[in-house]
Amino acid sequence: MLTIAISPRFGDVDGFRHINNTRLPEWFESGRMPLYRIFQPQMDLDQLNLIIARITVDFQSQMFMQPDVEIRTWIKRVGNSSFTVYQEAWQQGRLGASGETVVVHYDFAAGHSLPIPGDIRPLLEQHLLPEEQQNQDD
Numbered sequence: 001m002l003t004i005a006i007s008p009r010f011g012d013v014d015g016f017r018h019i020n021n022t023r024l025p026e027w028f029e030s031g032r033m034p035l036y037r038i039f040q041p042q043m044d045l046d047q048l049n050l051i052i053a054r055i056t057v058d059f060q061s062q063m064f065m066q067p068d069v070e071i072r073t074w075i076k077r078v079g080n081s082s083f084t085v086y087q088e089a090w091q092q093g094r095l096g097a098s099g100e101t102v103v104v105h106y107d108f109a110a111g112h113s114l115p116i117p118g119d120i121r122p123l124l125e126q127h128l129l130p131e132e133q134q135n136q137d138d
Helices: 024-037 119-125 131-137
Strands: 001-008 050-059 069-076 080-092 096-107
Touching: 024 050, 024 069, 024 080, 024 096, 024 119, 050 119, 069 119
Parallel strands: none
Antiparallel strands: 001 069, 050 096, 069 080, 080 096
16 A cells, blocks of 8 residues: 645635535545556656546545645555556545546557566556455445
């Protein structure tokens, strides 16, 4: 599992005084950055051959401007050319949101997916979501 702390800003709060639902995809993206670095450590965008195919976010409870929000990130599945990232946002011991993102290893010039390289697969698998947790989320 990978974790990062997000310190909500004033602009992250909506008129109802809770974190706006548009922020979670951005925060989840920040949590995925270490996974992207597995493919391209320097984050050279000309060499980063990843594309997002799907994003889902499920909201469980309200989150507020304080305290910090912990983003937890796991790999749920590694396929031939894509991997699914499962993430959760926690604040004060409560699950605020969870989500999944399907990321595809992609050849932009040719316009098609590429197999995930053999040397990268085990690095992704180091962050696999425990099986008992996967069964709770399905």
